[in-house]
Amino acid sequence: MKLSHWLPCLDWGRRYDRGSATQDGLAALIVTLMLIPQSLAYAMLAGLPPVTGLYASILPLLAYALFGSSRTLAVGPVAVVSLMTAATLAPLFPAGSAEYVGAAMLLALLSGLLLAAMAMLRLGFIANFLSHPVVSGFISASGILIAVGQLKHLLGVSASGENLPQLLPQLIQALPGTHGTTLLIGVLSLAWLWWARSRLKQLLQGLGLLPQLASNLAKAGPVLAIIVAIAAVALLQLEQAGVKVVGQVPQGLPGLTLPTMDLDLAIQLLPAALLISLVGFVESVSVGQTLAAKRRQRIQPDNELLGLGAANIAASFSGGFPVTGGFARSVVNYDAGARTPMAGVFTALGIGLSVMLLTPLLHDLPQAVLAATIIVAVLSLVDLKSLQHTWRYSRQDGAAQIATLLGVLLIGVEAGILLGVGLSLLLFLWRTSQPHIAVVGQVPGSEHFRNVERFAVIETPSVLSLRVDESLYFPNARYLEDRIGELIASRPQVRHLVLMCSGVNLIDASALDSLHAIVERLHTAGVQLHLSEVKGPVMDQLRRSDFLERFGGQVFISQFEALKQLAPCLHRHLLSHFPCKEIPMKSAHDLVLAAKTRITEVDLSQAEAAIRDADLLIDVREADEYSAAHIPGAINIPRGLLEFKLSNDTQLAERTLKLVLYCKNSGRSALAADALREMGYRNVLSLAGGIEAWQAAGRELLAPTLPAFD
Known part of the structure; x- marks a missing residue:
């Protein structure tokens, strides 16, 4: 196996040029502006010091660029994985403590090793056990749970819990202690971020900016909120008034350190690490495949496993926590014109410069602004309409999706996803045990x-x-x-x-x-x-x-x-009733039609004009006859399937379509045309004499080579 299979960077690196570097650099600038507030916010969501979000956005991006196969996937902290990290570690250690940070690094190491092992053993199929309804229910529930969990920062109160039954009573009890200034900052931040997300692009375009430039500038809305909030806290001395801020942030790049090396703790964290690995892999592959398809590219699941594994291992040695490919950031990276994973390298350099130069300015950043950033980001993940669509299409899949959503909201993240996976597998076994x-x-x-x-x-x-x-x-x-x-x-x-x-x-x-x-x-x-x-x-x-x-x-x-x-x-x-070839004719209904056929036939002198004017030229013979020779431009719908096909294909159901039908000698096509008249089609012609007359007149025929199917 070639080395480039495991190191895709050797492939795209050979063809890297100045044009690609320019595009990747511009995309990296936009993603960096988006990633700075997100990484701070998602670290806080994970129960970690905000600066760890920046740490998790440097070396992991470099590692993925070496091993990952997606040209546009943007790796880093994401909301769902951050929530799973917090749900795993909160019962074990105080949030933000040194033990908590060390355990988060160990969790990233375990996730990385599991992903790398799955890559080497080609076990990516394991992620298929997370069905789409389960993943959809999990992500929607996670979005709701995250948003509710961040309300404490908007209100300036204390509350904790792994699910809604734990969180909501504490939030309600804490309402009398709401900090007014914090609430005002949070509400204003929410309003601005929500408006910027939906309206700022249109406003900038109205001011004369090009659509792409307006879209890129609109992505910097959270950065502007952070700048204004920091300035307000510093000028008005709001920290002394009780507004909770990020506080002292260490300046400089993180040193390479080992995570907590505790075998008992590692065994305890292993199940959660496996779930985080699978969820992160599914999310990354989904967005990676979607974006690759737009450019007619492919991603390799084994490379994605290895790339994400390397990214998490890098996070574990640089003070970070579990990471994966982010949907929103990847879409922004793609839209901004990124051509290769080098955009991720440039983004890592941008984050590194920010850590070296800007971290002292983050001291006065209100936690309420980060909470607002998280809420606006995660509410876009909530898709309750899909519940109705899934339930209407399949009761079994709908039940698995609802069970996952309720399990996450009412029990917890890990229990919810395990409940959904278990139920979907049981329903699959039940469904296949009674086959159709x-x-x-x-x-x-x-x-x-x-x-x-x-x-x-x-x-x-x-x-x-x-x-x-x-x-x-x-x-x-x-x-x-x-x-x-x-x-x-x-x-x-x-x-x-x-x-x-x-x-x-x-x-x-x-x-x-x-x-x-x-x-x-x-x-x-x-x-x-x-x-x-x-x-x-x-x-x-x-x-x-x-x-x-x-x-x-x-x-x-x-x-x-x-x-x-x-x-x-x-x-x-x-066979004795069929005039054209050895195929049974029709039912008694068609024999009656044969006696009363009244459809208009078109002769060869008018055929070419009629075919040019038609919406569809249909060969109603069997597939083997059609493959032997047919009139150019014709599609094949055998006579026995014609009414069914037209009735069940929305594109063909329009009764005003102009149709020209033909068969071997016009026997079948006349019957078919008359049947279509009874169905309401008014513009139907049958070619007199069929393909025999067409061929006898020396007209062109096609005899394509059809693909073979197993």
Whole structure:
């Protein structure tokens, strides 16, 4: 494996030029202005001295630039990970104490080592156990919990707790002791930050600034709030009036120090470190993939694990705490024009200069301003509308999302996410233990098979076609046995059962035993089991067993081939009615249509003009006919699926569309056009003579090479 696989910087570094440096430098300037207040605020959220947020924004950025694969991901302190850090350490040590800071560094070290180990062992898939509904519920609940937890700084009172039942009573009891000046500073900061977030860009554009410049300047709103607040505290001597400020901030770069090396403490922190690692990885990969896709780039999950691991290890030796990729900062970095991870290096240099030169000025920074910065930032994470959407789409996923949200709010961060993950896994097992199993029949006029309860299809009494829409493994093996037993008992004429395996990706040992049991029971009932549409990997599994030799049936390449061989009389009867090729014609409804077809046909002299004027040219033949040769510009929707496709595709549902249909010799296209007229389509033409007439006239045909599918 090439060294550049683990050090992506060797790849982009070779092509680095002055233009990239200019773009990265400008992006770094914007991100630095955004990161300074955020890093101070998120350190306070984590229960640490604010300066540790700056420390966590220097070496971690350099480490990620070496090992990370995302060109635009902005690494540093983030709200959710800061909350998880506080929830982990608050029960163990007093916030801000030397022991607390050392434990935070140890937590970062453990997170970094876990991420690096997962990278080396290629275990990034573990993060897939955090489903999107669970992550969404967790982030929304974390945003609410963080915002409520910061109210104490806005009010100038004391309160603590890991959840709402602990926080809210203390805040309510402390209301009489609200510090008026602190509240005023906090409310004004909130109002300014909220307005700057939503309105400042438009105002600056109205003053004549270019949109990009206005957007970048608007991102500096928190910096302006900090400058004004520091000046107000210093000039009005508000610290003496009781306004809580950041206080003395050490000047200069952090020295390299070891975190607390306590084996018992490390074992105690390990579960929390694993959760922080997974949550941070999921958040980083989500934003990294989104931004990479916009530039048609890719990120490598293994590199992201290693990059984030290196960043956290660097944080642990430089006085920091756990870090990850931040969504808002990464988007700003991308929008500002960052081209490579060198933007992160420039950002680290900017933070380093700030630590060396500006930290004495932070003494008079009110904690209420940092709290307002946090509240405005985290409320954008709260997405309660997604609860309604998820619940409407899937009750199981909605239940997992709600359980996660309520668990975080009412119990705590770690318990909430574990509850959500556990419930989502249980619901997954329950759902897959009762897979969807459909009796299918042939769609008239096609080689397709669909659910008999949803489509008007053709069935034969002697052949039962059954489609399984799930992999077969131990939780659902018995369910398949029971379902087949019920169906065979209710259909005494059945002599062949064809198990359509197009949706089966795996058959484990338990399911294989169940298939053997099904074969024996079917033989007792005088029924033979067959398989169709078995995927290659599943077929490889079956060949490694003795099932194919013992079950006595056949394995068909398609359900259509199974019907041709197992019900030949029915198949020949259907073919005798079809004029164009060996595909069943249509139902009795279509035979009636054939007698009353009144659709307008267009001959070759008018065809080209009609096709140019049409919104869609549709080839209603089967896919194999279409792939052999078709008229340029035509799309393929087989006759048997045409009404279904047009009814269920919103882009095709407009009844004013101008459509031109054709088939082999206009038989099918005329029937299809008449059916569309009954559905309300008024501008439908059928090409007289079909593709045979088109070809006979020497018109152009296309015969594309279609991709092969496994």
